[in-house]
Amino acid sequence: SQNMGSVGAVFVLLSLALLSVLGVPPIGTQPEQVHISYPGFPGSMEITWTTFNETDESTVEYGLWGGRVFELTAKGNTTLFVDGGSEGRHMYIHRVTLTNLRPASAYVYHCGSEAGWSDVFAFTALNESCGWSPRFAIYGDMGNENPQSLARLQKETQVGMYDAILHVGDFAYDLHEDNGRIGDEFMRQIQSIAAYVPYMTCPGNHESAYNFSNYKNRFSMPGRTEGLWYSWNVGSAHIISISTEIYFFLDYGLDLIFKQYEWLKKDLEEANRPENRAERPWIITMGHRPMYCSNNDKDDCTQFQSYVRLGRNDTKPPAPGLEDLLYLHGVDLELWAHEHTYERLWPVYGYKVFNGSMDQPYVNPRAPVHIITGSAGCREKHDPFVPNPRDWSAFRSTDYGYTRMQVYNTTHLYLEQVSDDQYGKVIDSIWVVKEKHGFSAWFSST
Numbered sequence: 001s002q003n004m005g006s007v008g009a010v011f012v013l014l015s016l017a018l019l020s021v022l023g024v025p026p027i028g029t030q031p032e033q034v035h036i037s038y039p040g041f042p043g044s045m046e047i048t049w050t051t052f053n054e055t056d057e058s059t060v061e062y063g064l065w066g067g068r069v070f071e072l073t074a075k076g077n078t079t080l081f082v083d084g085g086s087e088g089r090h091m092y093i094h095r096v097t098l099t100n101l102r103p104a105s106a107y108v109y110h111c112g113s114e115a116g117w118s119d120v121f122a123f124t125a126l127n128e129s130c131g132w133s134p135r136f137a138i139y140g141d142m143g144n145e146n147p148q149s150l151a152r153l154q155k156e157t158q159v160g161m162y163d164a165i166l167h168v169g170d171f172a173y174d175l176h177e178d179n180g181r182i183g184d185e186f187m188r189q190i191q192s193i194a195a196y197v198p199y200m201t202c203p204g205n206h207e208s209a210y211n212f213s214n215y216k217n218r219f220s221m222p223g224r225t226e227g228l229w230y231s232w233n234v235g236s237a238h239i240i241s242i243s244t245e246i247y248f249f250l251d252y253g254l255d256l257i258f259k260q261y262e263w264l265k266k267d268l269e270e271a272n273r274p275e276n277r278a279e280r281p282w283i284i285t286m287g288h289r290p291m292y293c294s295n296n297d298k299d300d301c302t303q304f305q306s307y308v309r310l311g312r313n314d315t316k317p318p319a320p321g322l323e324d325l326l327y328l329h330g331v332d333l334e335l336w337a338h339e340h341t342y343e344r345l346w347p348v349y350g351y352k353v354f355n356g357s358m359d360q361p362y363v364n365p366r367a368p369v370h371i372i373t374g375s376a377g378c379r380e381k382h383d384p385f386v387p388n389p390r391d392w393s394a395f396r397s398t399d400y401g402y403t404r405m406q407v408y409n410t411t412h413l414y415l416e417q418v419s420d421d422q423y424g425k426v427i428d429s430i431w432v433v434k435e436k437h438g439f440s441a442w443f444s445s446t
Contacts (some may be wrong), residue, residue, distance in 0.1 A: 140337020169204025
């Protein structure tokens with residue numbers, strides 16, 4: 001029993017030690033949740049991070065890889081973000097935009113203030129040439145719990161496999177939960193990816209709390225629309241990010257549907273000016289909820305009268321959908337998520353298949369190509385499929401995983417699906433080949 005007593009004493013001491021460690025609040029001026037994004041203009045990168053106390057300044061010290069460490073300094077601004085939960089938690093979001101970066105050059109940086117600095121990170125400034133071949137990882141619907149693809153993405157990002165990440169809505173499950181602590185934890189989880197490559201986002205339905213305030217505050221996207229919709233250029237691609245959520249959360253403003261539609265129309269017209277389309281022929285969209293899917297969960301994409309596809313007739317005035325607009329402007333590729341599965345469609349418009357040819361459906365396709373990639377991993381697990389898909393469905397998988405894309409050149413674009421369940425095996429891949437881009441491409445003979 002003497003032995004038991006000493007074990008007990010050790011246990012008590014350990015408990016006390018643990019309590020003393022747990023009892024110390026973290027240093028509120030210490031930067032965390034560091035991530036970067038492309039602000040949308042040449043030679044730039046935006047660094048965003050969080051502290052829980054105010055600091056005198058928001059500073060990034062940086063320098064060329066292999067050069068003098070931190071020889072350059074940039075200052076930015078801080079926004080106080082008050083979470084909408086019962087505790088009204090305060091956090092300070094710091095944003096610093098680096099400019100005049102040397103294209104395609106590697107930089108080392110850390111961020112913070114005299115009251116605390118982050119770890120040291122590195123990124124490569126965006127290559128400004130239309131002739132390079134950027135590589136992307138694409139996924140939606142990744143949570144804190146069961147983020148199955150995260151480890152593989154962390155490693156692949158750190159070995160330099162990607163030039164940008166496209167996260168197609170639904171983060172953390174959910175950013176606002178536990179008074180925003182779940183959001184904090186998610187942003188810490190993705191720091192190992194997002195501090196190294198631009199992490200580009202669009203809003204999903206899981207971001208809707210308090211009018212998407214956690215999404216709008218935590219991410220820094222191009223344009224002046226709080227990241228709800230924007231576009232940017234990379235390599236020979238023009239990438240457009242949209243909010244599908246404005247069709248479903250009308251309380252936050254019916255006018256948003258019309259505002260986004262007008263903006264999107266202008267953006268597509270500009271991208272289609274002959275000199276622009278010649279330079280960046282690939283037009284790629286990303287939005288959270290798809291127009292088409294063959295899941296059996298009664299979501300919008302399972303309905304012929306999909307709001308995203310055809311708009312809403314129950315609003316005054318009726319709200320326009322997106323399918324015709326994207327088709328008329330010759331959008332090549334549409335990336336979606338929301339369904340916790342992977343589905344590749346044949347080229348489709350108006351519920352009809354428009355393959356390039358019988359044996360080469362994606363060579364000079366006569367309608368946009370849709371990819372649904374929402375299986376990165378979250379607590380809601382998978383969504384099942386209907387047993388017999390419609391004829392526009394080409395390939396389906398319920399494996400956890402994510403998509404890789406390389407915009408190879410002006411005529412060739414490569415997509416593949418990685419299964420995390422099968423240890424990183426590529427389970428699907430296609431080349432989309434287009435000798436001609438734009439609306440007229442839908443009618444050119446092959």
